[in-house]
Amino acid sequence: MTRTAYEAQPRDQLLDGIAEEFLHHASRGRRLFAVDAAATADAAGFADDLASALTARGQTVVRASVGPVDETSLRTEVVEPFRAGTMPGASDDSVLVVDGRGLLDDAVRGIWHFSVWLMAGDELPHSGASVIVDVTDDAAPSRFFYDYCALPPSVNRPGLR
Numbered sequence: 001m002t003r004t005a006y007e008a009q010p011r012d013q014l015l016d017g018i019a020e021e022f023l024h025h026a027s028r029g030r031r032l033f034a035v036d037a038a039a040t041a042d043a044a045g046f047a048d049d050l051a052s053a054l055t056a057r058g059q060t061v062v063r064a065s066v067g068p069v070d071e072t073s074l075r076t077e078v079v080e081p082f083r084a085g086t087m088p089g090a091s092d093d094s095v096l097v098v099d100g101r102g103l104l105d106d107a108v109r110g111i112w113h114f115s116v117w118l119m120a121g122d123e124l125p126h127s128g129a130s131v132i133v134d135v136t137d138d139a140a141p142s143r144f145f146y147d148y149c150a151l152p153p154s155v156n157r158p159g160l161r
Helices: 011-025 043-056 071-084
Strands: 003-005 031-037 060-068 094-101 114-119 131-134 142-146
Touching (some): 011 114, 011 131, 011 142, 043 094, 060 071
Parallel strands (some): 031 114
Antiparallel strands (some): 003 142, 131 142
């Protein structure tokens, strides 16, 4: 598997870059952003910091932590109320930043406009993520790019392409 990393950079700079990239691709409307992680990474803390970076760019941000994902509950309790504008803080032009486990599984990964997969160490990447970040050094994380064509089929959960 081919893996290319940017040099480690201060956490706030990496978050700013991810926020800018997301806003470049999804600049308005009700947008959904997922932060998922390998077991040892802190998805909630990263999502909080990402929400702050988006807020600093004039975005209205709604935060949700969902824990392990159940597709039905995620859709009915989080996604549908946000899209309908009935979730507190949601507006016609806001970003929902969600952290949890399994947000990039086949059943739900198509919900998100953008996603981040956090890993800490030698874990394998998740090919469903928009951005992959190694947070082994949380103060100076590194962004990675992978040649997904080189990933063996066993890398991700069954059914993930």
